[in-house]
Amino acid sequence: MPQDELPRPVHRVRGVDHAAFPTFDPGATVRFYRDVLKFPVVHSICAAGWGPERHPDFIHFFFDIGNDDRLAFFYYFGWTPAGDQSAPGDAWARLPHDTPDFFKNSRHIALNVADEEDLMEYRRRLDESDWPVEMQVMHETIESIYTHDPNGYMLEITRQLRPVTPQEDLDAQLTIDALCDVTAGDAPSMDALLTRKAELIVERAEAWAATQPGWHPSQRELV
Structure with missing residues (x-):
């Protein structure tokens, strides 16, 4: 059977596209990952007036960590969690109970699939499960579907629309x-x-x- 006629595997994810987190200090974050670890900045999104009420302007930026994987961060203008955020490794634990969902969801993992067919297959599987797709978004260079897993963690599955120039x-x-x-x-x-x-x-x-x-x-x- 020709290679292009072989059935697609049940498991279609090709690995991690990116893992994302909020940053309380973008300057230190850039110094640590770009200047100390030497991970180049490869993409950024300036989002103004985006999202529902209470969603501030933000920058979403990505570091290349090799093997087509990326580490991403969100910085939200004018929004800082309550309490002292100066102690390293402690900021997330001190988030107040009324922390907006956009900030909680900024910590997520994105899995990569090859094309639209694979993305829609995962949409079908999720929509037929107890964890249906909550949104489907066409970004600048990728298209993604999102849901929350049974633990409450946001999961993104994404396909590349075109290469980043x-x-x-x-x-x-x-x-x-x-x-x-x-x-x-x-x-x-x-x-x-x-x-x-x-x-x-x-x-x-x-x-x-x-x-x-x-x-x-x-x-x-x-x-």
């Missing part, structure tokens, strides 16, 4: 550098991040232009 990787690096800058200040916000990101684009474009043959400072306004 080098330009998007560069945009992610600019976004995360801007995020680190604005969260080091007193009033981080999505507007402040986008303003700082624009400044970084201009600064880095000028620095790049200055390395090009024939460039002269009088050309700065054209960059």
